[in-house]
Amino acid sequence: MKIITSISDMHKVSLVLKREGRTIGFVPTMGALHKGHVTLIDKAKRENNKVVLSIFVNPIQFAPGEDYHSYPRDKERDEIMASQSGVDILFLPSADEMYPDGYETFVNVEGITELLCGKFRHGHFKGVATVVLKLFNIVMPDRAYFGEKDYQQMLVIKRMVNDLNLNIDIVSMPTIREEDGLAMSSRNTYLDSGERVSAVSLYKALKTSEDMVKNGERDTMKIINEMERIIRSETAAKIDYISICDPDTLKDIKTINGRALAALSVRIGNARLIDNCMLGVK
Ligand code: PAF
Numbered sequence: 001m002k003i004i005t006s007i008s009d010m011h012k013v014s015l016v017l018k019r020e021g022r023t024i025g026f027v028p029t030m031g032a033l034h035k036g037h038v039t040l041i042d043k044a045k046r047e048n049n050k051v052v053l054s055i056f057v058n059p060i061q062f063a064p065g066e067d068y069h070s071y072p073r074d075k076e077r078d079e080i081m082a083s084q085s086g087v088d089i090l091f092l093p094s095a096d097e098m099y100p101d102g103y104e105t106f107v108n109v110e111g112i113t114e115l116l117c118g119k120f121r122h123g124h125f126k127g128v129a130t131v132v133l134k135l136f137n138i139v140m141p142d143r144a145y146f147g148e149k150d151y152q153q154m155l156v157i158k159r160m161v162n163d164l165n166l167n168i169d170i171v172s173m174p175t176i177r178e179e180d181g182l183a184m185s186s187r188n189t190y191l192d193s194g195e196r197v198s199a200v201s202l203y204k205a206l207k208t209s210e211d212m213v214k215n216g217e218r219d220t221m222k223i224i225n226e227m228e229r230i231i232r233s234e235t236a237a238k239i240d241y242i243s244i245c246d247p248d249t250l251k252d253i254k255t256i257n258g259r260a261l262a263a264l265s266v267r268i269g270n271a272r273l274i275d276n277c278m279l280g281v282k
Contacts, residue, residue: 001083003090007098010091014140015083022049022071026042026141027118028132031055032072032186034083034178035206040145041085043173052139053082053222054091060099060106061127067270092137098134108128109156109163111267115250116152116263117274120240125156132157135166144168145228149175149183151263151276177203188272197269198234206277209262213279218256220244231266240265240272247278 025044183201
């Protein structure tokens with residue numbers, strides 16, 4: 001596995017690959033790699049000649065007071081995992097090179113970024129869209145891979161790629177879960193053992209929403225109330241939002257008549273956890 005730290009070196013390597021007619025699959029991450037990332041890498045390997053993985057804890061997607069400084073960082077472990085997973089190129093840019101003095105260009109996707117997590121994390125998606133576009137310009141991938149746990153992020157990236165006419169396929173992969181259902185996330189490392197038990201309530205609430213819809217419930221208020229009850233039974237949990245919404249616009253829906261997304265964000269201890277599932281009605 002080749003490790004590249006400078007933007008110009010990464011750019012040069014990608015240009016050579018393109019000239020040789022090879023396809024590039026790109027997995028952007030903030031590190032603290034887990035099985036969810038490995039699934040993205042595996043898929044990228046199957047679909048491309050070369051796989052680039054980036055690790056960059058992007059300062060501009062964290063609001064003041066959020067966990068930028070405490071975000072889990074373990075370069076050695078990540079390098080081993082990336083190499084064992086078959087990554088060809090590991091790109092580790094520095095914040096100084098990504099955002100030098102005088103930096104003042106940002107990408108703002110409107111509409112869908114104002115809902116769900118956007119209501120609680122001001123500027124977050126602007127930071128995500130900006131860094132992802134920069135990384136796309138540097139790596140020049142044919143395909144880029146994102147996890148569906150961050151459903152809203154995936155939608156924002158798809159919107160940006162579409163609106164800005166980028167010639168990149170955005171491939172999304174289902175959420176990978178622990179045995180008890182907790183969605184894998186780098187932020188799960190913040191949970192102590194008691195909080196880890198409480199964290200399963202997110203999955204239980206989503207499962208309940210699925211079961212209610214399967215049993216014929218269509219009134220989203222009733223489903224949300226039941227999800228809320230499950231999460232509130234964990235004293236450590238504080239709900240940011242629970243929403244049942246249109247999977248394309250993320251706007252709340254009252255009655256389920258077709259596909260609907262159940263999405264939630266809950267704070268447990270120092271961790272802000274998000275999860276979602278698709279509620280289908282044919
Ligand atoms: O999902 C993440 O890890 C980050 O938001 C991303 C897409 C790498 C941008 O910093």
